Amino acid sequence: EVQLVESGGALVQPGGSLRLSCAASGFTVSRNYMNWVRQTPGQGLEWVSLIYSGDNTKYEDSVKGRFTISRDFSKNTLYLQMNNLGAEDTAVYYCTGGHSLDFWGQGALVTVSS
C-alpha cells in the first residue's frame, strides 16, 4: 500500500521560510514523478512544483525563485523548501506521486501570518 505522509506545516511570519517533507512508503520517490499541489482554505487546487527524471524540476510562476523541490533517495522523501513566504502562500500543501498525480498525502497546513 502506498503512503505519503507530509510534515513540517506550521504558522510562519511573512518573509519567513519553511521546509515541508513527504515521506513515502510502498512507493519509490526517486523513480517517480513527484509533485506538490496546494489548496487554499475552502478553495480549489493549485499545482506548485514537479520533480521528475534526472531531477528535472518545474515550478508555478508565483513560486519560482522562492520554492525549491528536491528529494532524498536514501530517505525516500520529497521536500519543498519555501522561502520569502507571503500571505498568498497560506494553504494545505499536498505531495503527490505518479504521472497522473496518482497518490496523495494527507496534507500539511502552512499558515503565513504575523
Add this chain to the structure above:
Amino acid sequence: QSVLTQPPSASGTPGQRVTISCSGSGSNIGRNTVNWYQQLPGTAPKLLIYPNNQRPSGVPDRFSGSKSGTSASLAITGLQSEDEADYYCAAWDDNLNGWVFGGGTKVTVL
C-alpha cells in the same frame, strides 16, 4: 480564476445520472489527457479517472470519463449518497508548463 472551467455545483437524487463538464483550451485538454479527482469532505483528493477514461483499481464503474477536443466530462451513474464530494478535473498545460485544475464541482445528493 481556474484555467479549466467547471460548474460550481451539480446535484441529483439517488440512482440518477450526473455529469460534470470541464472546459479547457488547445494547450491543455486539447493536447493532453484529463484526470479527475474526488475529494470527500475533510480528506485529500483521490484519483478517480485517468487518462481521460480509465479507473484506478477500487473505483466503481459507475464513474466514467470522456474527452472531446478541448472539453472533458465526468459521469456518475446510479448516484449514491457516498458520492457527495468535490470533483476536480486536471490536465498538463504545455504553455504554462505545469498542471492546471478546474475550480471544482460540488456534487450534492438530494
